[in-house]
Amino acid sequence: MALTDEIQTLTKAFTGLGVDERSLVTILGKWKPEERQSFRKGNPNFFKEDERHFERCHEDYVKRLEQEFMRFKKAIVLWTMHPWERDARMAKKAIKKGPEAYAVLVEIACSRSSEELLGARRAYHSLFEHSIEEDTSRYIKGSERKLLVALVSAYRYEGSKVEEDHAKSEAKALANAIKNSDKKKLLEDDEVVRILATRSKPHIQAVYKQYKQISDKNLDEDLEVALILKETVQCLCSPEKYYTKVLDEALKNGTNQKIRKALTRVIVTQADADMKNIREEFQTKYGVALSKKIEDTACGSYKDFLVNLVARGN
Amino acid sequence: MATLITPPHFSAVEDAEALRNAFKGWGTDEKAIVRILGHRNAVQRKQIREAYDQLFQEDLVKRLESDLSGHFERAVYRWILDPADRDAVLANVALRKSEYDFNVLIELSCVLSPEEFLAVKRAYQFRYKHSLEEDVASHNPGDLRKLLVALVGVYRYNGEEINATLANSEADILHEAIKKKDFNSDEVIRILSTRSKAQLNATFNRYREEHKLSITKDLLGASAVSEFQKALHATVRCINDPHKYYAKLLRDGIKRIGTDEDTLTRVIVTRAEKDLKDIKEVYYKKNSVSLDDAVSKEISGDYKALLLALIGKQD
Numbered sequence: 368m369a370l371t372d373e374i375q376t377l378t379k380a381f382t383g384l385g386v387d388e389r390s391l392v393t394i395l396g397k398w399k400p401e402e403r404q405s406f407r408k409g410n411p412n413f414f415k416e417d418e419r420h421f422e423r424c425h426e427d428y429v430k431r432l433e434q435e436f437m438r439f440k441k442a443i444v445l446w447t448m449h450p451w452e453r454d455a456r457m458a459k460k461a462i463k464k465g466p467e468a469y470a471v472l473v474e475i476a477c478s479r480s481s482e483e484l485l486g487a488r489r490a491y492h493s494l495f496e497h498s499i500e501e502d503t504s505r506y507i508k509g510s511e512r513k514l515l516v517a518l519v520s521a522y523r524y525e526g527s528k529v530e531e532d533h534a535k536s537e538a539k540a541l542a543n544a545i546k547n548s549d550k551k552k553l554l555e556d557d558e559v560v561r562i563l564a565t566r567s568k569p570h571i572q573a574v575y576k577q578y579k580q581i582s583d584k585n586l587d588e589d590l591e592v593a594l595i596l597k598e599t600v601q602c603l604c605s606p607e608k609y610y611t612k613v614l615d616e617a618l619k620n621g622t623n624q625k626i627r628k629a630l631t632r633v634i635v636t637q638a639d640a641d642m643k644n645i646r647e648e649f650q651t652k653y654g655v656a657l658s659k660k661i662e663d664t665a666c667g668s669y670k671d672f673l674v675n676l677v678a679r680g681n
Numbered sequence: 682m683a684t685l686i687t688p689p690h691f692s693a694v695e696d697a698e699a700l701r702n703a704f705k706g707w708g709t710d711e712k713a714i715v716r717i718l719g720h721r722n723a724v725q726r727k728q729i730r731e732a733y734d735q736l737f738q739e740d741l742v743k744r745l746e747s748d749l750s751g752h753f754e755r756a757v758y759r760w761i762l763d764p765a766d767r768d769a770v771l772a773n774v775a776l777r778k779s780e781y782d783f784n785v786l787i788e789l790s791c792v793l794s795p796e797e798f799l800a801v802k803r804a805y806q807f808r809y810k811h812s813l814e815e816d817v818a819s820h821n822p823g824d825l826r827k828l829l830v831a832l833v834g835v836y837r838y839n840g841e842e843i844n845a846t847l848a849n850s851e852a853d854i855l856h857e858a859i860k861k862k863d864f865n866s867d868e869v870i871r872i873l874s875t876r877s878k879a880q881l882n883a884t885f886n887r888y889r890e891e892h893k894l895s896i897t898k899d900l901l902g903a904s905a906v907s908e909f910q911k912a913l914h915a916t917v918r919c920i921n922d923p924h925k926y927y928a929k930l931l932r933d934g935i936k937r938i939g940t941d942e943d944t945l946t947r948v949i950v951t952r953a954e955k956d957l958k959d960i961k962e963v964y965y966k967k968n969s970v971s972l973d974d975a976v977s978k979e980i981s982g983d984y985k986a987l988l989l990a991l992i993g994k995q996d
Contacts, residue, residue, distance in 0.1 A: 498836060498875060500836070504871040505875075521814065522802055522812055524810065525806075528810045561830070564818075565812060
C-alpha cells in the first residue's frame with residue numbers, strides 16, 4: 368500500500384466503533400519514525416502543531432482512543448458474565464448515572480422474564496448488599512421514581528390468561544389519564560403506574576389492543592409526553608421494535624459516546640433472547656441487514672464479535 | 682421453636698389408610714383426623730396426600746373439604762396445605778374480605794424470610810393466575826394501598842450488614858414524619874418497605890436511643906389512630922418483634938371468638954411449625970394464663986382438639 372492509503376486506513380481504524388487491530392498491527396508495526404510523523408501531520412483532527420514544534424495529541428484523541436479500545440473488552444466481559452450479574456451491574460450504574468440512563472432500568476425491568484428479573488435482583492443482593500428497590504427508591508428523586516421503583520419490584524404473572532373486561536376497563540382508565548394529563552401528570556397517576564408495573568405482559572398487550580379500538584391511536588405514542596412511559600409500554604409489548612430503534616440511533620454517524628454504548632448493551636443482552644426478531648424488524652424498518660450496518664460502522668475484533676452475536680438465534 | 686409434636690415412627694401409607702377409615706360409614710371420625718394430621722409436619726402431610734391419592738385415586742384435600750364443616754374444616758384445610766400454598770390462600774382470603782385485613786399481607790412481607798415470601802408469591806400465581814402484586818394493587822385505592830403494594834413487591838436483602846450512619850439518618854426521617862403526623866409520606870414507605878430487616882432493626886434501636894420512646898409507642902400516640910397508622914404499627918412490630926405481635930393477635934383473636942375464629946386459626950396453623958413456642962411464652966408473660974388454657978376455655982369441639990394438638994398440648 369502507498370503511504371497515503373496506509374494513512375487513510377489507519378485514520379479509519381481509529382474512527383469507527385472499536386479499532387481495526389489488524390491494520391494497526393501491520394501498518395504501525397512496520398512504520399518508521401518519518402512515516403509516523405506523516406501520519407501525525409496529516410491528521411489535524413487528532414494532532415495539532417504545538418508552539419514548541421512537535422505534533423501534539425488532542426486531549427480527546429487519547430480519551431476517544433481509550434474508549435474505542437475498551438469497546439471490545441467491555442463487550443467480552445459483559446458477555447461472559449452471568450446474565451443476572453450483568454443486569455445487576457447495569458442497573459446499579461444506571462441508578463447512579465441519573466435520568467439519561469433510566470431507559471436501561473426500564474429495559475431490564477420490562478424486557479426480561481419474571482424469573483430473569485428475579486435473578487438480577489438476587490445478584491444485586493450479592494454484589495451490593497442492598498436490594499435493587501432500596502437503591503432505586505433512595506437515589507432516584509425525580510418524577511420517574513414511583514414508576515421505576517414499581518417496575519424493578521415487579522414479579523409478573525407469566526401465564527397467558529387474560530381477562531378481556533379488565534383489559535378493556537384499564538384501557539379506558541389509561542385513555543382518561545392521558546386526556547387529563549395536563550391536570551395530573553401521567554407519572555404521578557397511581558392507576559397508570561399500577562397497570563404498567565403489576566399486570567402481566569399478555570394483559571398489557573391486550574390493553575394495548577383495546578386502547579387502539581377505543582381511541583384509534585397507539586398507546587405508546589400517546590404516552591410520549593413522559594418518554595419513560597412510552598419506553599415502558601414498548602419494552603413490555605414489542606421489545607424488538609424498541610431495541611431496533613435504539614440500535615439505529617447507536618449506529619448513526621456522529622452520535623455521541625453515550626448513545627453508542629447502547630450498541631454493546633443491546634446486542635450482548637439480546638443475543639440469546641430476542642435477536643432473531645430484532646434482526647427481522649431492523650431489516651423491515653430500515654431496509655438493510657443489521658449485520659451489514661454493523662460491518663459498515665464498526666471495526667476490528669469488536670465488529671467481528673458483534674456480527675457473531677447478531678447471527679445467533681437461527 | 683415449633684410446638685408441633687410428631688411421633689418417632691411415620692408411615693404415610695398407614696396414615697392414608699387410617700384417614701380413609703375415618704371417612705367411611707355415616708359421619709366422620711374427626712378424632713382420628715386430629716390424632717393423625719394434628720401430629721404430622723409439612724413433609725409428612727404431603728406424603729400422606731400423595732399416598733392417599735395413589736391408594737384411593739382421590740384428592741385427600743377435597744375429601745376433607747366435603748366431609749368436614751365449620752371452623753374445624755377451615756382449620757384442617759389450612760393445616761393440610763403446603764405452607765407456601767396456605768399463605769397464598771390466606772392472602773387471597775384477606776383481599777376478598779370486605780373489611781380489608783392488611784395484617785396478613787404485612788406478616789408475609791415482614792415476618793417471612795425473603796425466600797419464603799417469594800415461594801408464597803409463586804404459589805399465589807399458580808393458584809390464582811394473577812400475581813399477588815396485581816391483586817393487592819387493584820383493590821382498595823388510597824394510602825393503605827400505597828404501603829401494601831410496596832410491602833408486597835419487595836424482595837428484601839437478607840444479609841446482616843448494617844450501616845449505622847444510615848440507621849441514624851433514617852431514624853430521624855421516621856421521627857420527623859411521625860411528629861408531623863405525615864404517616865403516609867414517601868420516605869416512611871420507602872424506608873419500611875425496602876430496607877433489610879437487619880437495617881430496620883438497627884434503625885428502630887437508634888430511634889429509641891435518640892428519642893427515648895420506641896417507634897411503636899410513638900406510632901400509636903394519644904389520639905385516635907387511623908387504619909394507616911395501625912398498618913405501620915403492625916409493619917414495625919412484625920419486623921422488630923414478631924413473637925409479641927403474634928401474641929397480641931392471639932389475645933385479640935381469642936377475645937373475638939364467636940365473631941372471628943379466622944385469626945386464631947391462622948396464627949396457630951402458620952406458626953405451629955415455626956415459633957409458636959416462643960409466642961406462647963410471650964403470651965403467658967403478658968396475660969398470666971397459658972395459651973392452652975385460654976384456647977380450651979373459649980372454643981370447643983373438634984376445632985378445639987385440633988388447635989390444642991397444634992399448640993403442643995400433650996394428651
